[in-house]
Amino acid sequence: MAEADFSLQWILDPVDRAEFLEAYWEARPLVVARGRPDHFRHLLSLEEIDRVITTMNLAHPDVQMVNAAEDIRADRYTYRNGMIDVVKLYQLFADGSTIILPQLHTRVPPLAAFCRGLEREFGCRFQTNIYMTPGEAQGFKPHYDAHDVFVLQIAGSKDWRLYGTPVELPLKGQRFNSERHETGAVSQTFTLHPGDMLYVPRGLVHDASSSDEVSLHITTGVMASTWTDLMLDALSAVALEDVEFRRSLPFGFAGDGFDRAPARETFARLIERFAAKADLDEVLEHFVDDLVSTRHPLLQGQMSQLARLDTLTVDDEAGVRPELIHRIQETVDSVRIDCYGREISMPAHAAPAVRHALEQQRYRIADLPGDLDDSGKLVLIRRLVREGLVRLL
Amino acid sequence: MAEADFSLQWILDPVDRAEFLEAYWEARPLVVARGRPDHFRHLLSLEEIDRVITTMNLAHPDVQMVNAAEDIRADRYTYRNGMIDVVKLYQLFADGSTIILPQLHTRVPPLAAFCRGLEREFGCRFQTNIYMTPGEAQGFKPHYDAHDVFVLQIAGSKDWRLYGTPVELPLKGQRFNSERHETGAVSQTFTLHPGDMLYVPRGLVHDASSSDEVSLHITTGVMASTWTDLMLDALSAVALEDVEFRRSLPFGFAGDGFDRAPARETFARLIERFAAKADLDEVLEHFVDDLVSTRHPLLQGQMSQLARLDTLTVDDEAGVRPELIHRIQETVDSVRIDCYGREISMPAHAAPAVRHALEQQRYRIADLPGDLDDSGKLVLIRRLVREGLVRLL
Known part of the structure; x- marks a missing residue:
């Protein structure tokens, strides 16, 4: 599956995106039990989590543990310098505690592409926090989040309970406080299986516990501005x-x-x-x-892209980088691209070619529109590749 | 002079407070050259500054040095642990650098009482920063402040220059930036002598240099909410x-x-x-x-106040503490005093006596109004003295 296919419709399928936005978004929870265990196979797996934990030399708080039954202090699974002691981490996990990998989209490329796709579609920042829970365990007590989440069940299964909504659509400053907020009565229970999805609007109290095997899910946070x-x-x-x-x-x-x-x-x-x-x-x-301006570059493959620039011809094909979020501003004498926190300016007559180059997934360089000659088109594409905006196909 | 006499009118005299608020406040600078060198004698003196610097064992940044002609790094006048090296401090001072004592109202009682009096009058927080400049020296380049200031000249004299107003009444986030803001042409020059006062509205660019002797002034900052x-x-x-x-x-x-x-x-x-x-x-x-709730207690003399409580009689006199900023809230069954970040509740029938006790500068305890008997009046006054709201006279 191409990275560019990560989209809200892909999360919701077979529920229609328009129906979701009309009836569920910021209003009520939605469970999609689609009976396709491999729906999220390109996003994450238990093997990938094992690779992250055992080979990436992580430190607290990039890895955390929780347990609804007891406080798990970080010094029980870290060395003095804060690095994770993987032996202890997996022992605690085997004994019933949940492993959390916050912001894992900053380290795992498919999660990065997934967030970027949703960021472009929604117009706001996304994050992915990963929860891996051993069998018969519960990570958190009932609580609500101050942002909407899409829960994607990757492996194992988890029994969910939804409660009430003590604060409708809370702001960031209205965090859940168990002493102040009533959880309300259980309003819905269900089990998520691999490939299933749950949407929880902010403010809705929920908790979950794993059944008899390891459960892995992604909590996709919608960091929307209000x-x-x-x-x-x-x-x-x-x-x-x-x-x-x-x-x-x-x-x-x-x-x-x-x-x-x-x-x-x-x-x-x-x-x-x-x-x-x-x-x-x-x-x-x-x-x-x-x-x-705050979407940093996702540039896998950039090393070989630059190596190809010396032998580039107008018969080669290129396309906009699929994760790109940019803006084009035109004035009388220049066209400016805002991207990656930088501004890239070019003469106004390059504008049609620039727009085409940054809008189309695939084109022959010779076919760029506007009045650039072949040499000008090559200069433009080389520049856009070097800036990480376009890739050669 | 009683501390309670520190007021806006006292700063402005002989200019009338109403005229100041009407014509100058947030609008234009005011210089009061009153020819009374001892006007501020109860507030601060060179001797008091010498005592603060040489006996209070201060550390950077509670003492700072500046010089418009060069950067003065803190390690030139501090020990490794940050404490002030008074020998070096005074050497640098003698060589032309300015000593700043920020927030000195937190350490010097008359300055504390001065700020508290203005806080009650204006309804906002005040601060005092102290500037001591050797002869023929300049501490700062031209700049504006993002809060209004009253400059009180204590000793020596200083030549002031006012320039333009690049930002009218700037907000806290609109700090002066010499690369972005024009200082404008010199609009006014004058010399402040001991006892003189200068009001500078926020946004007005200014600088100052001392004449041939040591200059000491207080910059009183009005930390108003907008x-x-x-x-x-x-x-x-x-x-x-x-x-x-x-x-x-x-x-x-x-x-x-x-x-x-x-x-x-x-x-x-x-x-x-x-x-x-x-x-x-x-x-x-x-x-x-x-x-x-954020005005902390100013309680000089509280030790002896408490010692007198055991022998208190209704013929003794008491009065509200002059620096007190408090609120009284009455409900059907109680009267509540908000002060020092605490809430002090009493039965509703004590309300008339509480109000009198916290409004009047001097009264005989027996004369408190309302239906408390003598024993009740003594209980009330003991409580208010212990809480630091009332003092025995």
Whole structure:
């Protein structure tokens, strides 16, 4: 399977993406029991987890252990310098504790491509945390997460329980607190088997325990920005432009006899100014910029790509890198590519060729549109390959 | 002079406080050259600074040195453990560098009382940074501060230059950056002599150099919250109550073909909801709470106060501690004092006596109003003295 096929539809299949967005997204849980144990085979396996743990020389907290029945301190499975003691780690695992590999998409290429594909589709950051639980064990007590998750069951099976929603769509600052939040009664129970998927909207309390064999699942976190984030950003943007927002609170406002009536008027007037001046498009651009500029390169194969540049001809084929998230901005005299936190500028007349090169999966270099001659097309493609935006096929 | 006399009017005299608030506050600089060299004599002196530096065993960064002509690294006047090497410090000072004692109100009682008095009057946090400059020297290059300051000249004299205002009333995040901000042309020059005062609104560029003798001044910083702070807080408060604000940004908003029209409607609708739901009084209370709960006790004399409690009679006199910043909240069955980050509750029938005890500078215990008997009045005053709210006179 090509990496580019990692998509929301692929996660949901056979449920339709449009139906999911309409009826489930941020609203209610969805279980897809699709009876295809190998659906996620290109993403992760028990063997790959064993390779990560035993060969990558990891340290805490890149590997963590939890157990709903007891606290597992890191010094029980690490050396003094923080490196993982794999002997102890697997002993604790065999005795009932869960191994967590947070942010494993930063180390395992298929998970990286998977996150990047969803990032491009949703428009927000994704992460994958991995949970490997021995038989008959439970990693966490009931809790909710402050971000939506897609749980992908890779191996073994796990019995899930869903409870209530003490906080509907909590913000990041509204983390689950067992002393403050009621879990509510069990509302749904089911078992995930390999290839199955569970969507849990943020705020919905859940827990899970493995059946009689090792269970491996990926928790895919949707690190979405909310309208609150956007409005706070919009307010800050207006304040930077309008000095009325930057004035101090009224002199003596904390005092006993302070008359708040004029302050209420100021407040109402500032909200009106905010409504009049706030510009959705400007602020939305900040969020797009932030996503585009912070997506670091995923460049497997770049070594051999550069080796081929010396002998490149216009009959060779190229295509945009499938994980690329970029923006193209055109002005009268230049075309600018924003990507990997950098800006790459070229003369305006290269714009049609640049757009084609960064939009199409496969093309012959000679077929690039616009008024570049063959030599210009080769210069362009060499540049785009060197910058990690295009790959030779 | 009683500590309680430290006030804005005392800083400004003979300029009227109302005139200052009307014409200068957050608008333009004010120089008060009052020809009374001893005006600040109860606040600070060169001798007191010498005592602080030579006897208080301070470490960097509680003592710092600067010089507009060269970088002065801390290791030139500190031991390896960070403690100040007073020999080297005074040598560098004699050679032209400025000594800074940041936040000295945390160590010198009159400065603490001075800040507390202004905090109660303004309703925001204050700080005092001390600058001692040798003759013919300059500590800083031209810059603006992101908070308003009152400069009090204690000893020696200093020649000031005011420039332009590249950012009107900058927010905390808009710090001066010499590469980004123009200082503008010199707009005003003058010399501060002992007892003189200079008010500089935030954003106004300034610098200063000493004349031929040692100069000592206090820079009193007004750490005010702005309407931006308040509106951000109001928006967060509404978002915690209204799930519409907590939804994710639209699916796929960062993509090329995304239609922003529905998002613009959502944005406009949310601003309307914000306008309808935001409550100035509720949010203003957060800011009052924050000020009240973070003002730690200033309790000089508390040792002997407690020693007197055993022999207290209703003929003794007491009064509220002059530096006290507190709030009283009454419910049907109790009266609650918020102070020093604590809540002190008492039965509701004590409320009249509590209010009197915490409002009046001097009263006979027997004269407390309300229905407490003499024994009840003694219990109350003992409690308030022990809590550091009232002092026996």
